[in-house]
Amino acid sequence: MIQSRISLRLDAPEARRIYIMLEALFEDDGYAMSHFEVESDAPGPNQWSIDIYVPKDAIDEVLARLTDRLGSDALGLQFNQEDVEDQDWVALSLEGLKPVSAGRFFVHGAHDTARRPAGAVSIEIEAGQAFGTGHHGTTAGCLEALEDLLRRRSFQNMFDLGTGTGLLAIALAKACHQPVLASDIDAVSVKIASENALLNRVANWLQIIEADGMHHPAIRDNAPFDLIVANILAGPLMQMAGEIGGQLAAGGSLVLSGILDEQADRVVAAYIARRLRLQRRASREGWTTLTFHAAL
Template identity: 40%
Template sequence: MSSWKLTLPCTRAEAEAIDANDEAVFEIDPSPVLLTSEVIADDPLAWQLEAYFESKPNSAALASVQALVPSSAGVKAVAEKIRDADWVTLSQAGIEPVHAGRFYVHTDTNKGKVPAGAKAFRIDAGLAFGTGTHETTSGCLLALDRLKAEGKRFENVVDIGTGTGLLAFAALHLWPRAYATASDIDARAVDVTAENAEINGIRLGGQQGELALAAAAGVEHPLLIGRAPYDLVIANILAGPLVELAPSIGAVLAEGGTLILAGLLKGQVNTVAQAYRRQGLRLVDRADRGDWPTLTLAKRVRYGTERVTRLSRGKGEAPGFGSW
């Protein structure tokens, strides 16, 4: 099979922005698989972007990829034809497995030796963000691992902006009897999550130990609202959407519930944290991986007539939105 490869210079900041901004990638047609890597170790200005296409890209597709890395504006974007090549294998060749806490994340081509006691997930590089290689995703894995080590128990979990489904899979591994939901604004990411669920033996459905899926902007979906309130919410997206979604995320988080936020930069922590303080949440932990912090927050418990409650449910019945 023939494929096409476009290589462009970029900076580390541009490479990290690509990982965090999957919407721009989803709009490119034909869809590329993107790989960023260092050209010179520890030089933030010497990185490169490689884009792999399964079919020949037109000039519009090349221009769209180049727009992701503005520093390459002076370079002519030309796709190189690669003969008899496995384009997925090529695109994943430079990706190393990630060992974060008790989790080990690998692709189809780089499994290597799974560390003793680690839970392995296969998440192939592709259109959806969240293979575990980016600091935001691995930071969330470590936050989940820490919560488990602290003895926390969760019964109703939602992963907003799931990308590949990895964080939802990890939560279900830690709390296998929980109800779990994963959503993404892009329907293709939901399809990717379903495919990855099958690969990793995750059952889809609405019962305990199963994962329910929805394509939704934030929490604006009947499934997400109907299964609220959640005692654990994970949102690994961008700082802007995190601030915008603070009221709705705060509303679906149960009193005393835990919220994990990622996708923001160090300079954006105060803005994001303040947005959630207004919703009655407090910051209980912060862990930085490079320039990318992961925040863990808790929602205060209200007492008296203002306290929000939910209706009881029968045995085996999925969580309901109750009196929200």
């Protein structure tokens, strides 16, 4: 079956914002989408490409919806269109991704199993429909923050909010050999995270639930946590500052990401207002990861 690929190029901050907007727009249609950096030898920052794969006979309707949804954002944007043979575009794109190393953590696909370093905490994540393969600056930034924390202390009761593929929860279970509660608002993500837990042989350590934010009996029953990781978006992180901070144990650690560099100061302010102390702040590829500490 012939499909059409619609592509548009943008700078990094705008690309992320518009990608999230278009994900929501086409959520019920099931169209495959990708969002990746395009390397260039030209001076200045690299641009990002957003690609949407749609049936050829739906191209006019999709372009009209795109233009209507983007509104003034569509001004100056050029939509490139080409016909392509139907394939599993998510799987094909991830097959070309290189493994990611962050401290002791090594994230890879099945095609790179033989490249696992001796002694590394190896996490296998395959192509899927959920966010989080380790290659995005937010996920890699969280792994680096966790490595920094695990060099200095241990954890016994951990929670991964917005788990996506389950990568961060799997990393914690493998590194700590302790129970991890993980949640996601999306049922598909919960299914994929559960499959990845089995693939990585940590299903017995993980409890993965479908939950909207912090509202679930399992979260309430397992709190307070000595470590919470939340790799979502700056807006929800600020809105849930009180709820997240309220479920963190005295002396606990909190790792937040999904935050554009220019949003970081506002997120920091929201959590400092909850009497948490900023312990670490790091930027990777335009995204900030924050680590907070709760006083004893």
